[in-house]
Amino acid sequence: MQTNQELDIESTANVLKLLGDKTRLTMIKIMSEHECCVCEFVDLFEMSQPAISQHLRKLKDGGIVKETRRSQWIFYSLNPSSSFYSFITTVIRDLPSQQYKLDELEVQGKRICCD
Amino acid sequence: MQTNQELDIESTANVLKLLGDKTRLTMIKIMSEHECCVCEFVDLFEMSQPAISQHLRKLKDGGIVKETRRSQWIFYSLNPSSSFYSFITTVIRDLPSQQYKLDELEVQGKRICCD
DNA sequence: TGTTCATATAAGTATATTCTTATATAATAA
DNA sequence: TTATTATATAAGAATATACTTATATGAACA
Secondary structure (H helix, E strand, C coil): CCCCCCCCHHHHHHHHHHHCCHHHHHHHHHHHHCCEEHHHHHHHCCCCHHHHHHHHHHHHHCCCEEEEEECCEEEEEECCCCCCHHHHHHHHCCCCCCHHHHHHHHHCCCCCCCC | CCCCCCCCHHHHHHHHHHHCCHHHHHHHHHHHHCCEEHHHHHHHCCCCHHHHHHHHHHHHHCCCEEEEEECCEEEEEECCCCCCHHHHHHHHCCCCCCHHHHHHHHHCCCCCCCC
16 A cells, blocks of 8 residues: 655655665664564674664664664664655565574574563 | 566665765656756756766766767766666656756756757 | 867865764663 | 663764865867
8 A cells, every 4th residue: 555655855865875874774674574672783783782773873863763662672663654664665675585684693592572 | 577686785775875865866866757968967956067977976886877978968877787777766766757957957948959 | 270168087175974982871680 | 779781872083975176188169
């Protein structure tokens, strides 16, 4: 049920700039498959926790991800309320699934689960 | 006849970074509607000729536009041979047409035509 | 040939981006 | 309450980006 609303060039450029970083683009693809918490991202990327936090902050400031606290963890996921939600899912559609990365975390016992 | 080949995350991020600039994104949308020469871009954007030239250089280095010299002018257009061609046309599909800008140039007698 | 017009490149500058380390905040558990 | 764990923020540094002006190149034409 995609509406194909016309998008504004400037705000689209801003969203594309957010996606135009390897780390953030990978994060977005991961979140399109599963919500994910900060420490999982830290384990997935060889990068400090503040660096991860800062990338997530940019995505949140851009309104394209949302956060949910679940006890001590904060889970990030794509924000389906964003006016760019369907745009983003289209853009990342043909990127390779990152599921294997989460599977690796699982094997290492580093996957966070709040069920 | 889109093949939907799987795209590499890193090179996709690089293409998205190229699109993630208001000037370049507008240029790309314009080129998706018409080929365009450098001096037309200079007239369309309030920006120096070298600035325009440098943006076009980045797009060319990224392989997503191509150039064709026609007498003293160099016309730029989307490169249909790029592995990102269909990706890019999808990304810009719902952006507002920039045809009106070219129409304005035409009215001002600034449109370059080599027919 | 020399001049003009279109475009590219070089060099420099201001600002933005993306990290780092150090520290603050906030929830949980002993 | 205190310690621990998860996350965010602050400050600073290295690098990248996007302009500017000056100059080079290259085609067209008198």
